Amino acid sequence: MNDLDDRLRSTLHELAGTVPPSPHARADLARRLTRRDRRPMLVAAAAMLVVATVVVSVAVTHGDDPDPGPTATAPSGDHGPGWSRMTTTKLPNGDLAGPIELGRFKDHDVTYVVMLSVVAMSDGEHWSLEAWGPPDTTWPTGYGNLVPTWPAEAPGSVVQTHPVLGEGGIDSGPLSHLMLFLTSPAVTALEVRRGDGQPVTVRQVAKTPGATFYLADFAGPTAGFGYTATDAAGNVLESAIT
């Protein structure tokens, strides 16, 4: 054991010791788990609303070329016992969104589907990105958070960016070419550019009362990307180069 090893170990242990304990950690976890458990119920309730809407629509039109309306489709490809849950449902009212497929990837011959979900809870809207695989497989990374309370005016940001499972930093992860953008409802258009200034394909994947969700496909590296968010009047609300 040399001196540097000892100093490094001593420093890390001393610094770790400065972090205060969390006396309510278990209660906080229980609250989070309760909140998480409610989420599928809310999504299921929204899905039931979709079914009810379809039934009413068919009943009213009596089969006369009805609008297809909300759809529910299972992704193609590898199917297994766990894939039945991977049903993409379009919700008619926009209050909640998802699960919406953003992309898929393979890891050790197992296909994972990345899903975006947005649900309304008592403390606000929650969104999450998760990679779903067969029941006996897990993908450890994902992301979820409250939809932010957007600032009414500068200098607060009206755009948030998140890699799609690329939690190892820029251009990492299994879908490193994708990036999710959340914008405030005031934003009506979003332009995204690559580091070399070339435009990036952007599509709106969800819109809720709290935010609009855009998926940007860089088809390559995302490093140095930029974006411009504008409102309905064409005013630039935010422009940035990262």
Place this chain on the structure above:
Amino acid sequence: MNTATGQEPRVDEHAGFDALFDETFEPMKRLAFLLGADDPENIAQEAFVRLHGRWSALAGPDKALPYLRRTVVNLSRSRLRHLRVVRRAPREPNRDMASAESLALANREVWDALAALTRRQRQVLVLRYWLDLDQQAIAETLGIAVGTVKATTNQAMAALRKALED
């Protein structure tokens, strides 16, 4: 050996999750902190929420702690990235620096040098010298090859030694 985190605890099918939480929540929070996360408690909580959701799907009890470590590392990276991108949002106080002020002078020099390393170098050193993980466990936690762990460790120690000599 950091007994709270370096050894694999016995994980019972029913009580194992609670025991693991009691034993490793604080170390996981500190791990996130040492990796530079601005909200280590939130990250540790989120890691346990995800573990809870996958508890029954994990192939065996020895998988829970590695999963937890990997999730904390990934979430810590995600938070750092988020803070870098959202430039116009008000900056949160740098808790690294606030805590570093209370360190003994010699340790503060080491911490300053550690903070100047690349993210990967810092991760490798924290996992090795704080969690006492071996190279194989570090490789699995970071999702990189053992050879990369060795090379990164050597580079990090060389950079650290040079910084402390200057």
